[in-house]
């Protein structure tokens with residue numbers, strides 16, 4: 001394995017970088033969209049329930065099937081992969097975020113409302129800072145899920161670590177399969193570790 | 206001018222088959238301290254929350270200083286009214302100073318004015334600024350938290366204060382101190398205060414007038430002296446009687 005890395009560093013590095021790119025773009029988009037959904041849900045709570053229900057159904061569809069559905073629209077490649085990953089993440093993020101917001105002590109919420117905060121102010125000034133735990137949990141789940149499902153995206157030419165795995169499977173190259181596995185697991189562990197450090201810092205300060 | 210006028214106000218919660226507040230009418234003048242007394246579930250909190258539009262009545266009109274609040278944005282109504290709730294409801298992730306400055310911040314006062322106001326308020330409610338302003342609510346005792354809740358509600362010197370059993374969770378001695386401080390604050394600010402309590406002694410000690418509620422209705426609304434002299438209906442009679450029995454109990458023990 002080490003030999004393979006020494007001989008073809010680019011063959012490992014390129015998929016890894018592609019995977020990280022896919023992860024970063026997916027996470028940023030997912031969080032922005034989830035934040036917008038959260039604001040809408042804060043204004044109209046009913047919509048929050050509908051969204052969670054909808055995304056829970058979508059989440060149960062296998063990724064390959066979703067890729068297939070989207071290919072006629074967004075084509076083969078990374079765009080399709082990212083769209084699917086963002087949609088999956090909405091379930092993980094929204095479920096955790098909204099559960100966190102709902103868990104904030106009702107006295108605190110009533111006091112916030114009573115001082116004359118708007119619904120969006122209650123969300124941003126009170127609910128978000130008091131739900132950091134749930135927010136981080138949602139993001140960590142999204143990271144792991146994105147890295148995992150992201151490997152399957154190689155099947156529609158989206159690149160990333162999945163291409164190592166699929167190449168390895170096709171050519172029965174165990175070293176490639178192992179590298180694909182180690183790198184994607186390693187990536188998940190490192191990113192989770194970083195998030196954990198950030199979480200600890202937040203809680204400390 | 207009347208500070209608060211209720212006209213035939215009723216409120217029924219969804220999925221219930223009774224009115225929590227039943228066709229209530231009353232007038233309160235500016236500067237009065239009215240205590241609301243009644244047994245659990247009689248509608249005190251519901252009545253209070255209709256004043257700052259945390260609840261909207263199903264029927265009737267609520268007019269504050271000549272303005273029907275149905276026509277005013279709830280957020281605007283609430284920023285004009287101080288609100289203190291039972292469990293203090295302090296924001297656990299904010300310092301005492303930030304808690305007290307909540308409304309000034311919402312109204313975008315400049316920092317210096319905010320800080321100055323916070324200092325004055327903490328002095329007013331008997332908390333040392335230097336000692337406490339940087340602390341978080343969980344680093345305070347229950348009584349100190351209540352004082353912060355009171356200071357937060359007083360921040361922009363609202364003309365109306367709503368207080369829902371603010372001293373409920375406080376020991377007897379601290380409670381007496383807070384009652385005296387509230388009286389002092391009331392004298393200094395001439396605010397109109399609605400003060401809910403379970404405690405008949407507190408209600409009669411603090412109130413210019415006492416509003417006695419039972420099952421969603423007001424059975425008596427008069428000065429403490431008049432209520433004690435002529436309790437009137439059976440419910441008020443039993444309330445006054447229970448207070449007197451208690452007093453007798455203490456006296457017998459002492460003698």
Ligand SMILES: Nc1ncnc2c1ncn2[C@@H]1O[C@H](COP(=O)(O)OP(=O)(O)OP(=O)(O)O)[C@@H](O)[C@H]1O
Pocket residue numbers: 218219221225243244245246247248249250251252403
């Ligand atoms: N959000 C709600 N939904 C349904 N019913 C409610 C709600 N809030 C209060 N009630 C009911 O309305 C009635 C009046 O309640 P309220 O909270 O005003 O009583 P209270 O006088 O403040 O009692 P306590 O002294 O225990 O605080 C009660 O029967 C209560 O069960």
Ligand SMILES: [Mg+2]
Pocket residue numbers: 249250251369
């Ligand atoms: Mg109550």
